[in-house]
Amino acid sequence: MPLGEPPRRQPRPAARAEPLAGPAPETTFSPDLLTLCHHGERAVTVAGGPDGGLVAVLGSPFDPEAFVTWRAEGIQVFFRGEAPARLDLQLSAGAFVTAKAIYA
Numbered sequence: 001m002p003l004g005e006p007p008r009r010q011p012r013p014a015a016r017a018e019p020l021a022g023p024a025p026e027t028t029f030s031p032d033l034l035t036l037c038h039h040g041e042r043a044v045t046v047a048g049g050p051d052g053g054l055v056a057v058l059g060s061p062f063d064p065e066a067f068v069t070w071r072a073e074g075i076q077v078f079f080r081g082e083a084p085a086r087l088d089l090q091l092s093a094g095a096f097v098t099a100k101a102i103y104a
Helices: 031-038
Strands: 026-029 043-048 054-058 068-072 075-079 086-091 097-102
Touching: 026 031, 026 068, 031 043, 031 075, 031 086, 043 086, 043 097, 075 086
Parallel strands: 026 086, 043 075
Antiparallel strands: 043 054, 054 097, 068 075, 086 097
């Protein structure tokens, strides 16, 4: 019995996101987050929250077409909105990813 057509594979999220035009922002990771990303999830997604602050999570976004992306220290960074000059990413004591963007 034939199995039919194989499922169509979608490109990886990084290939579907908009590559950042120009130089990548200076991006820093806390040592704990860097270790976690190098031994597990290799992407971080950052977007603006409803209060105007930033929300950051481990992993790739469901809609990568709405993000710009760049790589820093072997980690794929997805950012929704205007890319900052500097992005600091930390892993909090409660295991939340926090982000601080600096625009110059």
